[in-house]
Amino acid sequence: MTLTSISEKVNAGVPLSFEDGVALFHEPDLLKLGALANQVRERRYGDRTTFNRNLHINPTNLCVASCALCSFSRRSLEQPGAYTLSLSQAWDKLKTRLEAGDPVTEVHVVGGLSDSLPFDYYTDLLAGLKRRLPSLHIKAFSAVEIFHFHKLFQLQVREVLQHLRAAGLDSLPGGGAEIFASRVRQRICPNKCNAQEWLDVHRTAHQMGLRSNCTMLYGTIETIEERVEHLLRLRALQDETSGFQAFIPLAFHPENNSLAHLPAPSAVDDLRVCAVARLVLHNIPHIKAYWVSLGIKTAQTALWFGADDLDGTVQEEKIYHLAGSDAPQALAPAEIVHLIRAAGRTPVERDTLYSVVAEGEALPARACASPAGEPR
């Protein structure tokens, strides 16, 4: 499985095999791998690099799952740092943002697996957000949360999704996939739904016409083979449903959790995962360089290693920051535009479904009288 033979397959549009994927992870020449992924990326999108204006709401960190990989969750309200937002607190996050003249097109809602909040809390949360901004796209609840609702509230997955959709749900985020291999799940997230259940939730959502994203958490204890197998399972579902919009590689951050003895994945590994994903996931349209996970400098570099999207303005992400991410809490749109341009790419503002919102001169520019320092 040389890079040349894989490159021929890529050019001929032949899906890569498991062995190809493993060989790509072992390819010693990072730049050759990157150049090949970049070729695929540029053939599809040229220099265009998308981002959106979004808001993160993490409604609660109460969670029954106790995953080893997590720095965010708390078991009970008595634990320090535990919280649950009241509905008006959650809605106010959107209101505050809009009143500050900082528009958003998407809200991203994910949280812990609470066993005390009623289902109405979740539907009211979405409905209230939608009421405050009818044009808002609500991307909410990972498959793990949907599956948790299914168990807790004794509803079919399809029913859960129907109720949420009636309340305003537009699409699902891709979190909670971690690594599909049960060996790894047993160790890092034994209480989360298993791979089959995760994939089934997305399959159901796709069948209902909802779009979703998918992810892979790398850098814990998984092997290269387990990574490739994970990608191939995502690809197989996509062959079936075409419902995934983007794949987001998530780098493990080891602070404040029980896997803190592990080192964080290095930048070379970050770029490698990004490039291999672009090459293996030929049927998933977008690869996202999530700057909160990668850090800004590596995310910029990843735009040359297969990624074509920088995620959004974010504000205010909690989960990665509690795990030691030193990326800023939020990026202003003009800052993202600048970061994309500084990486030699063409910025395009998109909505959640990847339609163009603004490009070229319509994009915000940094104030020209007093250039700001590079964010760190």
Next chain:
Amino acid sequence: MSQRLRLAAVSFLNARPITYGIEQGLVGADRFDLRFAEPSRCAAAVAAGEADLGLMPIASYAASAEELRVVPGIAIASRGPVRTVVLVGQVPWEEMTEIALDGASRTSQMLARLLSKERGLCPDFVEVPHDQIADAAGGTRGALIIGDLGLQIDGRFRHVYDLGKEWDSRVGLPFVYAVWAGRPGVVSVKDVALLQESLRLGLQRRPEIGRAWAVENRTDPAVGEDYLVENIRHCLGSEELSGATAFLARGFRAGLLARPMRVRLFDAPAPPEPQPRPARTLGAWGARRLRRRRTIAGGSGNPSRVPTLDRLLHDAAAGERITLDEGMRLYSETDFFDLGQAADLRRQALHPQGVVTYIIDRNVNYTNVCTTCCSFCNFHRPSGHPQAYALSREELAQKLRETVELGGVQVLLQGGINPDLSLAYYEDLFRFMKANFPLAIHGLSPEEIRYLSQREGLPVQAVLERLIAAGLDSVPGGAAEILDDEVRRRISPNKCSADTWIGVMREAHGLGLRTSATMVFGFGESPRQLVGHLDRLRRLQDQTAGFTAFICWSFQAEGTRLPLQDDTGSLRYLRVLALARLYLDNIPNLQVSWVTMGPAVGQVALRFGGNDFGSAMIEENVVATAGTVFKISASDIERIVRGAGFTPRRRNMRYELQL
């Protein structure tokens, strides 16, 4: 070559030399159909398929929906004042609230917007018809005047800015206004040769062309001739290409172009007498002179003997010496991966064992008192300031003891220009250190040495001799910033000149000291200034072979008085590093700067030419004060180096592996 080639050109004075040979029927009479049109029409004619080749504004070329190719060797360009693109007004540029633009010109419009933006100005821009532009300026409204009108405005406006000159002083490169461009494949190598011949004949006739224009326009005959000979350049060589690339890149960064663009050339005719590449023994200066003879256009030379980028990269990766102009092309024009891979190949050839070295040392900033007051520094304090310090012996001894205990082999000793500290102070300090600790002293930048020489009234050589006698082992290459006095005057006017920095290093090498060399970029320096810095290092290294390593990083702005105006992101750092690996063919080691760029970028940089991970630093005050606070241990470094596919090894000050 059965079909005739349809050319659309402009009839302006500055384009006449280009079309001269064709117009006169001296060149390509059976091949070219030449028509004249307005500049913007030339691009439209090509887009509409009405012409095969258009002499089009560079902005139209960049905005073309299709990817066009450019005829090598021919352009309308200037280096310095151009006289026909001028911003005029009754108030200075900074006070203009509005600028009227001539609707006929795309490139000059874009240049005016770009230069305004780069000056930090945001005037409103309004388009005004060509025939009303001269009357558009008044009050706080300025006007951009283009074309022959610009030659006749003397005295009418209180403030006149020649944008050719403004560009040159800001960027240090020629500005390219227009080029021959068409779809890939429309012209053959032979056509290119004919077009170049037309220009060659036209260049010989510039005085006549200028005088004829003056007669037609009832003006002083000298005006047209001077303009063609003194102001306009008709060559599209590597400097002009770099200028055009810089313009397009800056335009893109400023949001004036929708996508990043490069100038892509049609194939050029092969040189009639291929000359061997300059041998390494020529040295950079000789090589550059030879190269310049081969690439300058006009006169009797062939205007287009510019090697392709692929050729250049291939040669550079194979270790062949590249010239300053070629370095600028590699820096401005090459693809990110191509440049990285060439540098990686070069690194592999120089360090085939797959080893990445690092050192354990401590950076001791013995004082923060400094009188130099550089705008980019957040470390210095004036003498007597409550935060001013100079380390006591006890404090220093404590730090050095810890260093030895942690496996350190070297101390990097840097401070400020502290007028209270004499040469004797340093001699005592070094003797004390050497007597008590088994550590190499890598200390005092050329700036500090120059200061001591001045303070003591002794030659640099004598200062160095005394310091060496006291225990100095090597000199760090700090305070180099950009070795170009224009940049230095802007950012650190009190620091030594580029010549002085080089001079101190020359003396140090002459006395047997090994030193490192650094570069800090991102001060708005031009590609010429940046590559020029590398060139100065390479020339000195040719003479002394005293540099052990080169280290570069981008300016860290936080908390300093110098606002960040330049791209200091990771992609540019990787490009600069890769370029340095190719350009500095005589400096063995390239250290990546994780301290400033972060361990993540530092790791990736090992694939862009770097072969040394610097040091597991126990302390680094200067950069840390400006917001960079990365701290990693030796085991972190080893893990990062392995993650990039290399074997980590500890080294000493001379870059020799430790057992």
